[in-house]
Amino acid sequence: MSDESKTSHNPLSDFQWVVFGPDWGRHPSSSQHLFSEFLGVSPVLWVETVGLRMPQFTMRDLRRSVQKIVDFISGRRRRFATVPNGLTVICPPTLPFTSFKFIRHLNVWLVRRSVEKATRRLHFSKHTLVVTTPAQGDFVGRLGEEKSIYYCADQYALWPGMNQQHISQMERLLTDRVDAIVAVSDLLAAQFQQSGKPLYTLNQGVNSVHFSRSQPQQSTGHFEIVYFGMIDERLDLDLILEVAHQLPKTVIRLIGPATVSLHKFVGVANIRVEPAIPYEDLPESLKTSNLFIIPFVLTELACSCSPLKIKEYLACARPVISTALPEAERLSSFVHVAKDRKAFVEAVTAATEGKLSFDVLGTQRFIESETWQAKAVEFGQFVRGLHA
Template sequence: MAHDLIVFGEDWGAHPSSSQHLVSHMAKEREVVWVNSIGLRKLSLSMGDATRAVRKLGAAFRRKAPAPRVAAPGPVVQPLALPMAESRMGRAVNRALIGGKVRMAAAGLKRPVVWAALPSAVAALGALGEHGVVYYCGDDFSALSGVDHAAAQRMEAELVSRADLILAASEMLASRFPAHKTRLLPHGVDAALFGTPVPRPADMPEGGPVAGFYGSLAPWIDLDLVAATARLLPEWRFVMIGAAQTDLSAIEGIGNVHRLGARPHAALPGYAQHWDAGIIPFRDTPQIRACNPLKLREYLASGRPVVSTDFPALNGYRHLIQVAQTPEGFAAALCASLTDTDGPGRQAAVAAQSWAARAAEAAAWIDAL
């Protein structure tokens, strides 16, 4: 019998996370209540944090939430909670605030299991009438940028002890948890979305080969590497798609670097299919060593060549990717990609790794609890 799900994840529709992909498929056979994020961020006086706080407060008190850009698999709950509350009183307040609101939305669920994609979900455990707890670990919260690491680690340790099943997105993450209840669940890919030909976007730069990246322009992106490579290859166009989440001065003022801003997920195949090579210029950090980026399989599903810095999640795909660490190496790999014709091989390598297949694995483990 399928367990219904109470999912604690990031804000629904904010970006197409692995939890959203997986739960969307599992929702075809079970009811789902989605609980928007309970913060893990360090509190600051920044305008971004203030705006986020006002938005969440407004959503928590709004009688009816606005329709998300992507249809949710069930009711979406915006909890009102004290961020990173660890005191006995703070935890009691959050347990009451979150539990009451979620129980109302989940009143009709059958044998619900909590899917906790954020350690902060531990605040509500035991107050929801859950039949089990799954910790879905897709990131290294002890190293994730912008997170209160010490508090996140304490919450994660408690969540791990209370979880009946732990699903880890990478081998490095899986190695940190008790083996008897941990399963490796690598990310999947929408191979049909990224492999079905679509027109070239009108804002794709002309006048030379294009190297492209999409994703958050965050501290773990090596913008110095991008800048130096762009200067070595003035005939290339470097397209950077994504919201700015760090200082971008390293790439500002370079004529062949084009920032296009964020784009909807459904629009990304048009870029990935029509640039000459996709790039993954990650810095070497603990967070990156533990990551399993969605864009890796999406780039491969598009069929275009991929040039990347080195990190463990490339294992299994290294024969399809050119790995470089220096601007000179990146430039040489990009030039070599212009004669690369193994698009079918890249697409074949990820064809069977669909989100539907990954969700079926997760569902089987959950329903066996």
């Protein structure tokens, strides 16, 4: 069979995507994982724009702002525009002050110029526009798209530092303009039930092959508990501290960028805070892990999220303990859900003693059915239905 014939029968073929998302390759997001599956089959124009949060006078925000300017002037992002896999990344100049109408009009003009130039060069004629945050609603209907979709992966108005009223207003505008909405959880989808738009729940996927590289497990002589991801307001630092005090012979590794003060952990010998590890290297660093935890405080923000890490943890073939997040409850056949702090500490203790049940084969079968490729096929079928 010819390559052309194979492509024509591929369920991921015959699409042209214009996707507004976070910086490609910086921190792999749900949207990046999803559209990576289309590469080599359907062309993807990835448009990096400013985030939702107003920049603050901090070193972190200053570095990000400088990097954005350098990316635009130097054209560094064009390194990703590799013809063989069909990915083109552009970084139009935009300003983050979206509460000002003039700035939003300016951003639309700047982005429209960049996108139209790129779609002409790529010979796009019937592309589907996918936006991933409320701030991108201004671009819907103005980029020559055939259909538009809001891919909602979080409840953005609840993020720390956000102007909740402003974000909610932009999301309502976006919802009115798009042709359809895809949400990563039933809880997020429920927000859009009254929109009258086609609505689909596409649960998070996982790169099971990537995280299976964390096997075979290696022993360091101590029991290792791991959390990787953002170390932010969602984490119950007191619960982590309690686990550390109750089980002083264990080692607790917290891997990722911290946006909150971790002064509580100063002097606690068995808590190790480590910087973020590149996605490519993460499985190798997890080979010594014995247990994964999701110790989130059950706030509205935490309960509204659908953490990517749950399935990534499970793909490592280790037990997972979580506080009672809705997404953890949904996966309670594979994740041990602790109803309160006492139950959480008891579950971790049981794990250290080898008494926490974990269905290795059942979890493996489940994870193999939850790949990002399977999610991309689902997504493609939904979009084909819209066109039909």
